[in-house]
Amino acid sequence: MPEFRELLDGYHRFRRTDYYRHRGRWEELQGGQHPPIMIISCCDSRVDPATVFDLSPGQAFVLRNVANIVPPYDGEAGLAGVRSAIEFGVTGLGVRHIVVMGHGSCGGIAASLKGGDQGLEGHSYLDDWIALLDEPRSRVIDDDSIEDKQTGLEYEAVRQSIVNLRGFPYIAEREAAGKIKLHGCHFAIGKGQLYVLDEESGAFRPD
Ligand SMILES: [Zn+2]
Incomplete structure (x- = not known):
């Protein structure tokens, strides 16, 4: 090996x-580190933000997880790796931008579309995690105007993560005060094309 x-x-x-x-x-x-940007992206080996955005060390505080999901803020105590990284990025490092980057051919999204029950038999942390996509998945499946459900849910999961970020009180406060901006984007692997979310229309447009 x-x-x-x-x-x-x-x-x-x-x-x-x-x-x-x-x-x-x-x-x-x-x-010390003073990155102005936090990026939340998928663990997928093909979509490393440092490569896609040609980053230098120190430029971005990066959090990666399966399907680039931000769980909703619940105000509960608990072992929450994603939420603690967000807390540190925003309140500790003072990042001025949070970018959620989805991507094409995402296995986590595909697992959700298959019904979510794709992990280990018995208890699967992966299944619990992917279940966070249940609501966006229902919206995409019920929307007849979306033909490509895979890309549709990749987009919708990014939108949902941004909605969830706004549920963190310290992010909502900073956004209202103009101290932080939230961005969504989607990287199409084969084409090497980045699509950026236009929040007014909800559409992803090539940059
Ligand atoms: Zn992925």
Whole structure:
């Protein structure tokens, strides 16, 4: 299984090239991070925000999960990895933008469309997680004007995550005060095309 060796080879390439060229920047970054942007995207190996947005280290605080879902704010105590990362990004780092990036051929979205019961038999954390898409899935399935249900739900899940972000009281306050902006987008893998959500019309348009 050579994969881990390939990973370490990649690390050595990075040390010799990008790290070496920008070592002053890495030394500066050691002092702290001040990213202006938070990006919430899928775990999918094909849609790394650092690649799609050509990011430099320190530029974006990135949170990835299955199907780029933001669960609703519930004000309850609990082990909530996504909500704690959002809390730190917004109240700790003071990011000025949150970008939710969906993508084409998303397996999490496909699992939801198949009925959501796609994980391990018995209890599946994955099934519980994908169940967060049940409402957007119903809207897409019931909407006869949406022919491509996969892309339709990829879009609708991004819209729903933005709605859910607005349910976090500290995000709503900052948005009302003009201190933070929320954005949705969708990356079509094969074409390498990014579509950006126009919130007024609800449409995703190529940028
Ligand atoms: Zn995905």
